[in-house]
Amino acid sequence: MSASHSRGRPPASSQETLQDAAFDLFIEKSYADTSIADITQRAGVSRATFFNYFDAKSDVFWVELDRALGQLRELLAAQMAPGETLSPRSGLLAVVNALESCAGQLQREQVPFALTQYEMIGSINELQASALNRFSLIARLITEFLSESNLPVGRARAAAYALIAAAISAAQEWASAGTARDSLQVYLRDSLQPVLEGFAPEGE
Amino acid sequence: MSASHSRGRPPASSQETLQDAAFDLFIEKSYADTSIADITQRAGVSRATFFNYFDAKSDVFWVELDRALGQLRELLAAQMAPGETLSPRSGLLAVVNALESCAGQLQREQVPFALTQYEMIGSINELQASALNRFSLIARLITEFLSESNLPVGRARAAAYALIAAAISAAQEWASAGTARDSLQVYLRDSLQPVLEGFAPEGE
DNA sequence: TACATTAAATAGACTGAGTAAATAAATTGC
DNA sequence: GCAATTTATTTACTCAGTCTATTTAATGTA
Numbered sequence: 001m002s003a004s005h006s007r008g009r010p011p012a013s014s015q016e017t018l019q020d021a022a023f024d025l026f027i028e029k030s031y032a033d034t035s036i037a038d039i040t041q042r043a044g045v046s047r048a049t050f051f052n053y054f055d056a057k058s059d060v061f062w063v064e065l066d067r068a069l070g071q072l073r074e075l076l077a078a079q080m081a082p083g084e085t086l087s088p089r090s091g092l093l094a095v096v097n098a099l100e101s102c103a104g105q106l107q108r109e110q111v112p113f114a115l116t117q118y119e120m121i122g123s124i125n126e127l128q129a130s131a132l133n134r135f136s137l138i139a140r141l142i143t144e145f146l147s148e149s150n151l152p153v154g155r156a157r158a159a160a161y162a163l164i165a166a167a168i169s170a171a172q173e174w175a176s177a178g179t180a181r182d183s184l185q186v187y188l189r190d191s192l193q194p195v196l197e198g199f200a201p202e203g204e
Numbered sequence: 205m206s207a208s209h210s211r212g213r214p215p216a217s218s219q220e221t222l223q224d225a226a227f228d229l230f231i232e233k234s235y236a237d238t239s240i241a242d243i244t245q246r247a248g249v250s251r252a253t254f255f256n257y258f259d260a261k262s263d264v265f266w267v268e269l270d271r272a273l274g275q276l277r278e279l280l281a282a283q284m285a286p287g288e289t290l291s292p293r294s295g296l297l298a299v300v301n302a303l304e305s306c307a308g309q310l311q312r313e314q315v316p317f318a319l320t321q322y323e324m325i326g327s328i329n330e331l332q333a334s335a336l337n338r339f340s341l342i343a344r345l346i347t348e349f350l351s352e353s354n355l356p357v358g359r360a361r362a363a364a365y366a367l368i369a370a371a372i373s374a375a376q377e378w379a380s381a382g383t384a385r386d387s388l389q390v391y392l393r394d395s396l397q398p399v400l401e402g403f404a405p406e407g408e
Numbered sequence: 409t410a411c412a413t414t415a416a417a418t419a420g421a422c423t424g425a426g427t428a429a430a431t432a433a434a435t436t437g438c
Numbered sequence: 439g440c441a442a443t444t445t446a447t448t449t450a451c452t453c454a455g456t457c458t459a460t461t462t463a464a465t466g467t468a
Contacts, residue, residue, distance in 0.1 A: 006435090006436065006437095007435070007436055007437085007442075007443045007444060008434075008435060008436080008442085008443040008444020008445055009433060009434040009435055009443080009444050009445040009446070010434070010435065010444085010445075011444085011445065011446090012445075012446065013445095013446090035423085035424060035425085036424080036425070036426090037424085045446070045447090046446065046447050046448080047447095048446075048447065048448075048449095049445085049446060049447080051426075051427085052445070052446080055426090056425080056426080057424095057425070057426090125337065128337060128340065129333030129334070129336065129337055130333070132333065132336035132337065132339075132340060133329065133332060133333055133336065135336075136332065136336060153373070154370070154373045154374075154377075154395060155398070157369050157372075157373050158366050158369045158370050158373070158398075158399065160369070161365040161366055161368070161369035162362050162365055162366045162369075164365070165361050165362045165364070165365035165366070166358070166362050168361075169357070169358045169361050169362070170358075173358075191358060194359075194362075195362065198402050198403070199402070210464090210465070210466095211413075211414045211415060211464070211465055211466085212413085212414040212415020212416055212463075212464060212465080213414080213415050213416040213417070213461095213462060213463040213464055214415085214416075214463070214464065215415085215416065215417090216416075216417065217417090239452085239453060239454085240453080240454070240455090241453085249417075249418090250417065250418050250419075251418090251419095252417075252418060252419075252420095253416085253417060253418075255455075255456085256416070256417080259455090260454080260455080261453095261454070261455090409468100410467100410468085411466100411467085411468085412465100412466090412467080412468100413464100413465080413466080413467100414463100414464085414465080414466100415462100415463090415464080415465105416461100416462085416463085416464095417460100417461080417462070417463095418459100418460080418461070418462085419458100419459085419460075419461090420457100420458090420459090420460105421456105421457085421458090421459105422455105422456080422457080422458105423454105423455090423456080423457105424453105424454090424455095424456105425452105425453090425454085425455105426451105426452090426453090426454105427450105427451080427452080427453105428449100428450090428451080428452105429448100429449090429450090429451105430447105430448085430449090430450105431446100431447080431448075431449100432445105432446080432447070432448090433444100433445085433446070433447085434443100434444085434445080434446095435442105435443085435444080435445095436441105436442085436443085436444105437440100437441090437442085437443105438439100438440085438441085438442100
């Protein structure tokens with residue numbers, strides 16, 4: 001991930017640099033009043049460079065989530081590699097574990113900007129859309145996995161949405177709990193457990 | 205709804221006219237290759253007129269859904285008008301009934317373009333975002349209603365997402381069932397019932 | 409018939425996101 | 439020094455969406 005440019009011109013920027021510049025400006029002005037040109041100017045590169053690091057303006061919000069999503073994908077793929085099929089309950093369990101494990105990545109870092117600023121995200125259409133797009137990706141991923149764990153696809157989809165909804169509300173509670181907060185994993189566990197039991201009760 | 209222009213210049217277009225022109229073009233070319241200017245030219249009006257009828261290009265997909273959403277809002281508002289509070293189960297029941305009632309509107313008309321073309325919507329980011337935005341509106345509406353029916357807000361949100369997910373998959377099945385299909389309400393009932401029982405079992 | 413009012417259409421200019429292609433700059437390996 | 443490679447820059451472009459000012463087509467009234 002980091003030893004990839006032994007050869008060409010060294011990068012003059014990075015996702016993190018641009019993200020920092022963007023967040024500063026979003027707070028100084030607002031998301032809507034900050035253009036991509038503003039961001040790259042603050043970061044000391046040209047406008048076009050922005051698109052070397054992000055596909056869209058709204059993507060600066062989702063660096064951490066996208067990383068977690070990639071990890072989730074890997075975790076789930078690893079679980080179903082060998083061709084053996086899981087029972088519905090163990091499939092659900094695997095998803096819950098994978099979600100909690102991804103959340104573990106966040107526990108030591110600071111709370112992502114997206115979480116502390118979720119009012120901003122809730123109110124700006126374009127941002128909300130970019131968030132929802134991600135959740136829909138996650139939903140598709142989980143639905144597919146559960147459906148290969150022998151849940152009917154409709155039930156798999158419902159369970160996926162329910163899990164995501166539970167995870168979102170857990171993350172919101174976590175973020176608003178302030179400095180004295182437990183780790184996100186604790187919130188997640190409390191929040192995912194009922195969904196697990198709802199969709200695949202223990203004695204099944 | 206129709207006796208509103210006894211006074212000024214009569215409308216030269218309508219949501220339906222523009223929608224028809226747009227859908228024709230989306231099929232001839234594609235969504236991405238069809239500009240708003242193309243649509244209005246086909247409809248015989250100027251580009252600016254488009255924005256008298258829609259806020260965004262993607263909104264042409266959601267005329268029926270937006271109508272249903274408005275109706276759902278009214279139904280739910282009517283249910284909780286009198287200040288009396290509902291039990292969780294009766295709140296869930298009210299939502300299920302409201303959803304089924306809104307679906308009843310669609311049963312005689314043709315299947316909305318959005319449903320027959322859901323592959324197009326799944327694959328184009330902007331469209332998916334506009335769809336998800338609507339579902340998130342619906343989710344907020346239902347969450348609020350359930351939460352006033354004495355469900356804890358986290359549980360209310362999860363239930364709302366689960367209901368919507370169930371409704372979406374029912375609508376997809378309905379659309380793909382072809383000409384010999386039952387009414388959407390039948391699909392919906394089968395699909396919503398388990399969610400209802402999952403989140404508020406009969407003997408509670 | 410003239411005139412005020414009103415609703416809608418039109419024209420045109422503008423901002424800013426995102427795309428694309430061609431070129432320049434900075435590095436490594438040979 | 440030269441080729442290859444990676445990234446940045448420049449420039450031009452399309453199109454969505456906003457805004458404002460103007461015009462058109464109707465109605466009601468005197």
